[in-house]
Amino acid sequence: MTLLSRTPAVLVLEDGRTFRGDAYGALGETVGEAVFSTGMSGYQETLTDPSFHRQVVVMTAPHIGNTGVNDEDTESARIWVSGYVVRDPALRPSNWRSRRTLEDDLREQGVVGISGIDTRALTRHLREAGAMRVGIFSGRELSDDIDGLVAHVRKTPAMTGSALAAEVSTPEAYVVPAEGEKRFTVAAIDLGIKANTPRLLAHRGVEVHVLPQTTPFDEIRSLGVDGVFFSNGPGDPATAETEAALLREVLDARIPFFGICFGNQILGRALGLGTYKLKYGHRGINQPVLDRATGRVEITAQNHGFAVAWPNEELTPIDTEFGRAEVSHICLNDNVVEGLRLLDRPAFSVQYHPEAAAGPHDSEYLFDRFVDLMADAGDATSEDT
Missing domain, CATH: 3.50.30.20 (Carbamoyl-phosphate synthase small subunit, N-terminal domain)
Incomplete structure (x- = not known):
């Protein structure tokens, strides 16, 4: 040969x-x-x-x-x-x-x-x-x-300080229809979204409107959405001022929110937290993450070079403009913050890839958690009216 x-x-x-x-x-x-x-x-x-x-x-x-x-x-x-x-x-x-x-x-x-x-x-x-x-x-x-x-x-640009989401976001909105009976409508802000993410939401009866990174809040509200999703994406989250401002409007309106990866970092910045560059990042499909609420360890798919900086080493809850916030998940390799949750608003995020493309399926339950969050918000609205 x-x-x-x-x-x-x-x-x-x-x-x-x-x-x-x-x-x-x-x-x-x-x-x-x-x-x-x-x-x-x-x-x-x-x-x-x-x-x-x-x-x-x-x-x-x-x-x-x-x-x-x-x-x-x-x-x-x-x-x-x-x-x-x-x-x-x-x-x-x-x-x-x-x-x-x-x-x-x-x-x-x-x-x-x-x-x-x-x-x-x-x-x-x-x-x-x-x-x-x-x-x-x-x-x-x-x-x-x-x-x-x-x-x-x-001479080439460093990743720190690079704003790249606009370079990968969809230029035009498109819809991934719900499978079976439609239960909810979600606006997914495309910061570098992977195809399996709207697909897994569609499996759960969610109609997903995938929107460009520059979409204003008024346009999101006009869709009558039940929830907002921020996707993964490249670049330095410190440059994502427009995205963080949009998310603050979502949180102000108390619309259920779920973010992954870049979306997790943007939630941190929307809450007033800083972000920082990891030495070499987390990339692969075998990263161990602890769910602090349940004690369950998930093997996760990850791809990120930045992380959210929590203001105390004990990772105790803090007060923010939108109520109390907590660290929901941590990486067991280095204690990096891997998830955030608001205690007084319907919002949470994780630093990893629950869509598992590629990777293990340990974290797919997070899409169910998002659906439950939208259902609870809908029930609360019905009671108020």
């Missing part, structure tokens, strides 16, 4: 460390923030997650591409990662659902990648030094100009 001959490629970190390997996907050059994902499967969902916009994803699992790519598991209309790093790409896919190879999709969509490097060493370096800017370069002379490549990488 003859192995595929590949073009040399090099990965260059902003601190000057380099890894030489082979081109994988499209030839050319790309830059972004270097992050690693610990999932052993679900690479198709990872690649098409808009939260990875402007990031170069390093897969810690050594063998990637073995199940190919199908037409059902994409979470958006395109691949969003800026670059892709794998150790050992599959020679050929082997799965009954596969329609083409992973590299076919990477090439077709112009995603520059690198293979054949020690991804374990790269991941250890990112864990110790933190997420940083990176470039992948192939199809050019690579031997003598490493200093120039490092300088090029250092």
Whole structure:
């Protein structure tokens, strides 16, 4: 058997460390923030997650591409990662659902990648030094100009201070109809939403209006919604002033609210809390999270590089403009805040991905919790009238 001959490629970190390997996907050059994902499967969902916009994803699992790519598991209309790093790409896919190879999709969509490097060493370096800017370069002379490549990488924007939700949000509103009898209507603000999220709400009898990131509150109110949802998405939550202001209007109106990932960080900022950059973030489908109310541990899918800063180490409830708030979930690896809940308003959020695309299904109950919140709000309104 003859192995595929590949073009040399090099990965260059902003601190000057380099890894030489082979081109994988499209030839050319790309830059972004270097992050690693610990999932052993679900690479198709990872690649098409808009939260990875402007990031170069390093897969810690050594063998990637073995199940190919199908037409059902994409979470958006395109691949969003800026670059892709794998150790050992599959020679050929082997799965009954596969329609083409992973590299076919990477090439077709112009995603520059690198293979054949020690991804374990790269991941250890990112864990110790933190997420940083990176470039992948192939199809050019690579031997003598490493200093120039490092300088090029250092000129690219850092993730801190980047406002990216507008770059991934839908340009026009669309509706995902409820399955079976319609029970509720929800406005989902698209900050980088994944396809499985409105699908899981639709399973529960919810008609989902997916709206652009710039949608004003008056337009949301005109839809007569029973609830508002803020999705996952990329970028620094400190830049999300417009989104936080919108959410404050939702909370003022006492409309039930559910947010995930970026939506969780925006709830924190709407409550007057700060956010901060994690050293290397949480990414993968095996992150342990404690539900502090029940003591139950969930294995969760995550993709975030920022977190909410709670004002006390004991994580005790605080007073906000919208009443008392508490930390509902924490990460068991590092005690990072993984969920927020208002005690005097119908609002909660989590830092992870309950839609589980890809990932375990431990947290899907949160969609039921949102439905229950809307039902309770409706009952309370009926009693008041």
